[in-house]
Amino acid sequence: MIRSELIQMIADENPHLFQRDVERIVNTIFEEIIEAMARGDRVELRGFGAFSVKQRDARVGRNPRTGESVDVEEKHVPFFKTGKLLRDRLNGD
Amino acid sequence: MSDKTLTRMDLSEAVFREVGLSRNESAQLVESVLSHMSDALVRGESVKISSFGTFSVRDKAARVGRNPKTGEEVPISPRRVLTFRPSHLMKDRVAAGNKR
Numbered sequence: 001m002i003r004s005e006l007i008q009m010i011a012d013e014n015p016h017l018f019q020r021d022v023e024r025i026v027n028t029i030f031e032e033i034i035e036a037m038a039r040g041d042r043v044e045l046r047g048f049g050a051f052s053v054k055q056r057d058a059r060v061g062r063n064p065r066t067g068e069s070v071d072v073e074e075k076h077v078p079f080f081k082t083g084k085l086l087r088d089r090l091n092g093d
Numbered sequence: 094m095s096d097k098t099l100t101r102m103d104l105s106e107a108v109f110r111e112v113g114l115s116r117n118e119s120a121q122l123v124e125s126v127l128s129h130m131s132d133a134l135v136r137g138e139s140v141k142i143s144s145f146g147t148f149s150v151r152d153k154a155a156r157v158g159r160n161p162k163t164g165e166e167v168p169i170s171p172r173r174v175l176t177f178r179p180s181h182l183m184k185d186r187v188a189a190g191n192k193r
Binding site: 032 | 100107114127130138139140142148174175177182184189192
């Protein structure tokens, strides 16, 4: 499933809404999640899962081609943990 | 970092502000989006949201695990797990926003 198919499904279920409003609604949801994580916030959607930010410490990496050492700065990465209900549903429970 | 936790309520509030729908309908739409995504994943489909990320379902084989407390061997049955791969855009925005 891709974004446009998701938008189409929501549009089909809500014939009273304009297609462009459905697009804005779906885009707002994903945009809000990214903005929250960019602030360092968590987004917890019970039953579905939780988005959070993990810190990766600074480390000395290596250029795999040349073998040269490079300093890699501390950074923050997005992380998703599946919710219990969805995990159970994936396994047919 | 503000270290807050957002919930469905915050997402419906954002939808409410963005489009002129009632709070109730905004909440229902957030719920429909999540349930359509969940249903697709349960059917075994991956869900690819451009500039956000990709959710995909992977099959894990059975293996022998160990109870770390007792050292006892326990069989772990085959199962399906969900993985999320963030888009480059999401990674870049999260990295930039949390940089000190």
